[in-house]
Amino acid sequence: MASSTQTPTPRTAAQADTFWTRLSPTTRHAGCLGILLVVALAFYAPAVFEGKNIQGTDSITFRANAQVTVEHHQKTGEWARWAPNVFSGTPYINEQISVLQLDDVVNLVRGAAWPVSLLFVLMAGVYLLVFYLTRNHLSGLLSGLAFGFTTYIPIIIGVGHGTKFVALAYAPYVVLAFVYTLRNPSLLGGLLFAGALALQLRANHPQIVFYTGMLLLLWWIVEAVGAWREDRVPELATSTGWLAMGTVLSLAMAAEPYLARYQYKQYSVRGAAAAVNSGGGGGGGMGWTASMRWSHGPGELFTFVVADAFGGGGQTYWGPKTFTEGPHYVGGVVTALAGLAVWRVRTWLVWGLGLGVLGTALFALGKYAAWLNWPMFQYFPFFDAFRGPEMWLSVTALALAILAGIGLDHALRREERRGRRAQSADPRQRPLLIAFGAVFGIVALVWLAPNTFFDFEKPNEQQRIRQALLRQNPNVSPQNPRVQKAVQQQMQKLKTQRRDALTTDTQRTLLFLVLAAGVLVLYRRETLPAWGAGLAVVAIVGIDLWGVDSRYMGPDRYSSQDVEQSIPTYQFDQFIKKKQRQAGGLGRFRVLSLAEGDPTSKARPSYHYENVGGYHGAKLQRYQDYLDHILQVTGSGPPNENALDLMNTRYIVARQQLPGTEVAYRSQESGVLVLENQDALPRGFLVGQTEVVDAPKQTWSRLRSSTFNPRQTALLPDPLDQPVTPIDSNSTAEVTMEHYEPEEIRWTVETDAPRLFVASEVYYPAGWNAYLNGEQVPIHRVNYLLRGVHVPEGEHTLEMRFEPAADRYGTWIAWVSTIFVYGGVFALVGMRVRRQRSADAGDEEG
Incomplete structure (x- = not known):
């Protein structure tokens, strides 16, 4: 070989x-590459010459998930790394790379010639x-x-x-x-x-x-x-x-x-x-x-x-x-x-x-x-x-x-063939x-x-056909010979x-x-x-x-529509968005959409408002646990009320009323209901009692229990180093949200005794930092998936900022290594060209 x-x-x-x-x-290369380009242009001609868009379902899903980050960029010029509209908040939905490499040259024409x-x-x-x-x-x-x-x-x-x-x-x-x-x-x-x-x-x-x-x-x-x-x-x-x-x-x-x-x-x-x-x-x-x-x-x-x-x-x-x-x-x-x-x-x-x-x-x-x-x-x-x-x-x-x-x-x-072999x-x-x-x-x-x-x-196709036939004819026995005959005919x-x-x-x-x-x-x-x-x-x-x-x-x-135009907006969406504007915009409440089937397989609601559900191929495991074991949204019964309250779920889109809710809107076009959960906890609140429950299953069970009151008590995996004081009718315990952006939240907190501040925000220790009056303080995991900060007596400014150190270090490492690699390639190629020219010049002199 x-x-x-x-x-x-x-x-x-x-x-x-x-x-x-x-x-x-050179001509042969140009001819071959030209053929490839012409064939590509011809096959995708509607996209290039007619201005049409290829409307893939995943493109629509991505655009829906990225909506808040797009709006943030339009407002500030910066891309948010945290998207609060998908699964109550998740990182890196719409990643933007700042380090320049050769793919950025291709990206210059990518949008116009996709x-x-x-x-x-x-x-x-x-x-x-x-x-x-x-x-x-x-x-x-x-x-x-x-x-x-x-x-x-x-x-x-x-x-x-x-x-x-x-x-x-x-x-x-x-x-x-x-x-x-x-x-x-x-x-x-x-x-x-x-x-x-x-x-x-x-x-x-x-x-x-x-x-x-x-x-x-x-x-x-x-x-x-x-x-x-x-x-x-x-x-x-x-x-x-x-x-x-x-x-x-x-x-x-x-x-x-x-x-x-x-x-x-x-x-x-x-x-x-x-x-x-x-x-x-x-x-x-x-x-x-x-x-x-x-x-x-x-x-x-x-x-x-x-x-x-x-x-x-x-x-x-x-x-x-x-x-x-x-x-x-x-x-x-x-x-x-x-x-x-x-x-x-x-x-x-x-x-x-x-x-x-x-x-x-x-x-x-x-x-x-x-x-x-x-x-x-x-x-x-x-x-x-x-x-x-x-x-x-x-x-x-x-x-x-x-x-x-x-x-x-x-x-x-x-x-080359010669003699007999040639013949x-x-x-x-x-x-x-x-x-x-x-x-x-x-x-x-x-x-x-x-x-x-x-x-x-x-x-299992015959079984599915039989089940479909029986659903159409509920009074017919599965053992009826006509059913089997119909199955065989359809199968044939x-x-x-x-x-x-x-x-x-x-x-x-x-x-x-x-x-x-x-x-x-x-x-x-x-x-x-x-x-x-x-x-x-x-x-x-x-x-x-x-x-x-x-x-x-x-x-x-x-499609002659762009991807964003392909995301439907229904009457109930307009109602909820109006309520969001009246409440002050982003960060005031979340929505659980049940009317479109499994809320964990649909991204459309995330385009319009902050969604308790959503769609993402790699969601946070802790949030998956919340969906499966606390909210229990995939079960046959209604979602757990404590789980709804914990995630600041003010509205639920459904086709029938759920316990503990009131009908806030009924869509005339579809009959879909917007249910209001008036017990929803605010995005930030104070509690004066804590319980230590470190085992996940016990934590899930306690959170689901009707005897658990999340307004008074917070569950922690470890005890706090500092005490907290219970809240009664004479206590001062006020929280006011002053500012909410995807990567920065600010509250004013006033309390007459040490207490635990609970933010109805997803716990993600690899990026979120908390600052009390400008000084960094630890974030505790509360109620399995929320954030908590111990707050002493007095009036304070509490900020939470998304500052993943991995992003900062990653950018520096990428810039240094990119300069080294690209510079090394240019230098080595330049040396080879110079040596070749010197050799060619020597040959001419010779």
Whole structure:
């Protein structure tokens, strides 16, 4: 097997003198990149040329969550790091990075040319990577197009997974810097890797970064085997050292925002599962069941080559996942070329990519490959921090696209043949036909005998159909033969539709395989030039992917409204917002919205007012405990009244009246009620009694109890160092809110004796500080998730400010490391250019 550092086989004279090779390298690069840009512009033309917006659900969710931070920025020019409108307050909803790096150049046109700007960055990165590996422009063009239009890309763009898309856009540059450093062990390589990885980290999607890193780790393992077998261990050790240095520097360059984000993770549901009952943060991650949701079914891997093998996405999907937006389709041609590369291009680099494809695909199977994923989940760092194993296939598709480019390069290389060999068949034609024939044969077999491989039935589907029929006909017995017959008829109809979709797409894949193989055979027989055959294969792959992608990025994905305009405003919203203005604005009360279903899965209310519920993929673990064990909002009964009072919940949006509330408004358009909870505690108040209850379960139970009065007593995990005095009818205990902003709250507190001030604000010790008359004082955790400050006798000014030290340190670390890395790259490149010019000048003199 050849080393991965081996240079490509030089072109022969037969290939040298063609239209394509007569073009200058610069022209060929410009032509290929121009094709990628034109295709991207054409596919997303409504967004670029018609001014329409892609209205993904996640984009709308983000915009709703970010509303308070946007308003704060419009008012002050600063971005708030604490959002009080989501889950009663949570940090880092709308992170803004102040340290400038190369991604800020892309961001200059990102808004005006979304998503084409980032899509071009993605495809150009793959193009440059594959060109670097093969020195073949058309191979780079194929790979760039294949990954840019793998179906997963338009799907995530369409649903609004913007950070995921951005992270994938920078993944090719990380891989390019990785392989450059393997081939050129040097400080420059390490710095380039640091810069590329930092860009991906700054996309704010750690899961894609982790998956990209795992792909490179698998690749490196194969490289290590090759280095050991070929006595290149010192060289690989040097490369690995520079890569390790680059990794450390990249983390430093992304210290803003990751230092604060890592700190937050310790308190979130992503990092605190192992310490859910502790007083502070904790390590660990999500549980196995939560992490393995959206495991990719083994049979679904067939969707790489047949898009609708499992019904596509949405309502047509019938695979084992709860639902999916669509397949990870790369096409039969890309798969065949990738297989050709792994089989015939025998370098450690190719085998490393091959192991990357295999490993990431197995990780994507999640619970269906527990023999691999369970040990990784238990012992490999950060493996348990992410959910949705299906997402692994995004980097599987990247590796397949790279391999396909290498495969095309191999197919387009022609050896000099002399004598008898020149008269015989091209020796590379047979492997080509075998590679394409293998994929063709598998797809054809499924086409001819689909029922042998698929049952076309979603798990427990018949039971769900039966339950739906019985709900429509409540007086019919489940044992009625007519019910079973109706179930079978409906099931048979669905199976026929699914089988037809599979048949159509298998035929489609077979057609593209035949076309691509035919083009390459014509080239091997010298009927087509290499550039003509290469462009034809690129066109075939492009047409194939365009056709499938159009199913997921149709006219319904576009809207003439912007994202903010897509967030509904109802009559009851207007009523509550009016009440908020009358009360003094932000910080006066919260709202629990029950009328739209699960309040923890909807972000819309957070756009309009401070929401007890909300939607966020990594909420604070302590708040999750509040929802599950104190408020008990997911139970069958009404929310706990003490829990509502504690969180300053003045209004509840519901469809029926709840105990302890009064109807304040009834919507004429929908019948939705706005219920007023007149017992809601203010945002800040004083208590004169405390109880020490350190165990979480006992604390939850005490808070839920009807005998507990939060106006008089506060529960603490530890006793206070200073005493407090009970409040009676003759006591002075007054609190007045003077100022409320997302990151700064100020009260005037007057008390005739030492007491405990309780703020109905979420306890987050990694950022909030309290100041009494300008002097910092400790914040105590009160009532499991609130903040408390001991206040002595007298009149005081009490302030709480969000001042996370991790943000401050992270910014300084990021600036210093960014200047070091970028300055180092410019200096090293400048030295190389100067040396090259000196060498060229010496040659001219000679």
